[in-house]
Amino acid sequence: MDDGTSVECHIKGNFRIRGIRSTNPVAVGDFVQIQTLADGTNWIVEIEERKNYIIRRSTNLSKESHILAANIDQVALIVTVNHPVTSTTFIDRFLATCEAYRVRALLIFNKIDLLTEDELAQLNELRALYEGIGYETLAISAKSLQSTEYRVQNTDIFSLLAGKTTLLSGNSGVGKSTLLNALFGREMTRTGKISDAHDKGMHTTTFSEMYFLDEGAVIDTPGIKGFGTIDFEREEVSHFFPEIFKVGRECRFGNCTHTNEPGCAVQEAIIKGSIAISRYESYLSILGDCSESKYR
Ligand SMILES: Nc1nc2c(ncn2[C@@H]2O[C@H](COP(=O)(O)OP(=O)(O)OP(=O)(O)O)[C@@H](O)[C@H]2O)c(=O)[nH]1
Ligand SMILES: [Mg+2]
Ligand SMILES: [Zn+2]
Numbered sequence: 132m133d134d135g136t137s138v139e140c141h142i143k144g145n146f147r148i149r150g151i152r153s154t155n156p157v158a159v160g161d162f163v164q165i166q167t168l169a170d171g172t173n174w175i176v177e178i179e180e181r182k183n184y185i186i187r188r189s190t191n192l193s194k195e196s197h198i199l200a201a202n203i204d205q206v207a208l209i210v211t212v213n214h215p216v217t218s219t220t221f222i223d224r225f226l227a228t229c230e231a232y233r234v235r236a237l238l239i240f241n242k243i244d245l246l247t248e249d250e251l252a253q254l255n256e257l258r259a260l261y262e263g264i265g266y267e268t269l270a271i272s273a274k275s276l277q278s279t280e281y282r283v284q285n286t287d288i289f290s291l292l293a294g295k296t297t298l299l300s301g302n303s304g305v306g307k308s309t310l311l312n313a314l315f316g317r318e319m320t321r322t323g324k325i326s327d328a329h330d331k332g333m334h335t336t337t338f339s340e341m342y343f344l345d346e347g348a349v350i351d352t353p354g355i356k357g358f359g360t361i362d363f364e365r366e367e368v369s370h371f372f373p374e375i376f377k378v379g380r381e382c383r384f385g386n387c388t389h390t391n392e393p394g395c396a397v398q399e400a401i402i403k404g405s406i407a408i409s410r411y412e413s414y415l416s417i418l419g420d421c422s423e424s425k426y427r
């Protein structure tokens with residue numbers, strides 16, 4: 132409620148938002164109107180227009196989409212170089228969606244305390260790659276944030292989140308809930324173990340919840356596996372990869388898809404090494420989704 136208290140609300144089974152087929156018609160971050168009936172039950176009767184939202188398909192081929200959160204100022208994508216491994220395809224699909232919905236995205240590399248020297252080198256390469264494209268990145272150990280000494284030496288995370296509504300997202304087990312608890316300095320929500328056999332998270336967080344800081348708010352969400360992009364047109368996919376878009380303006384053909392056209396500046400940049408192959412592969416994988424959706 133406006134006064135900061137919470138109430139339990141019901142929602143009618145057939146409640147759907149115009150135009151969006153989503154598994155969750157009401158998402159965390161939504162502003163809603165509620166009505167209280169004579170029996171004391173509260174019902175959501177209207178969802179106010181969203182400033183923005185982040186949406187994904189649960190699997191690339193599924194028709195149902197899922198709204199991760201609405202009315203947010205930024206997304207903090209929590210990623211881990213290892214334990215578990217976050218794939219660059221996952222990162223890039225997420226970032227492309229943030230670009231498409233015009234939401235600022237930060238990349239937070241977590242669990243740096245667990246990384247080997249080689250993995251730390253990999254971390255630095257990834258940070259340089261994404262910083263080069265224009266994304267802000269941070270490397271932290273959410274677990275170490277529990278110690279006061281580490282907290283005072285690592286205040287960047289606090290300044291990045293202050294005064295904003297931030298969605299925490301990422302694969303299961305990367306430490307979203309651990310980070311949330313560390314930010315608050317106490318156990319706000321449950322954290323889970325990483326499975327010994329697969330080095331993967333176990334989906335400990337099962338629903339999304341918003342937590343209010345003195346200034347701003349943080350939304351903890353369940354870990355997600357794949358990230359299917361929604362309704363991108365083939366021609367616009369490159370708009371969501373800032374560095375590919377920039378170079379693509381030099382291509383011979385205005386409608387170049389940067390796949391096999393002659394005079395493609397993007398292909399040249401990949402050969403020269405100024406566009407990362409991992410980013411190009413992610414771009415191609417989203418183009419692949421677009422052609423699949425045509426035959427659906
Ligand atoms: N060593 C180390 N372990 C961490 C760190 N952050 C989280 N962990 C551990 O990783 C495991 C998973 O952390 P969670 O916070 O539950 O992960 P999550 O991203 O919320 O996972 P889901 O809720 O399943 O999506 C726990 O055992 C944490 O203690 C870190 O910075 N360093
Ligand atoms: Mg969690
Ligand atoms: Zn091209």
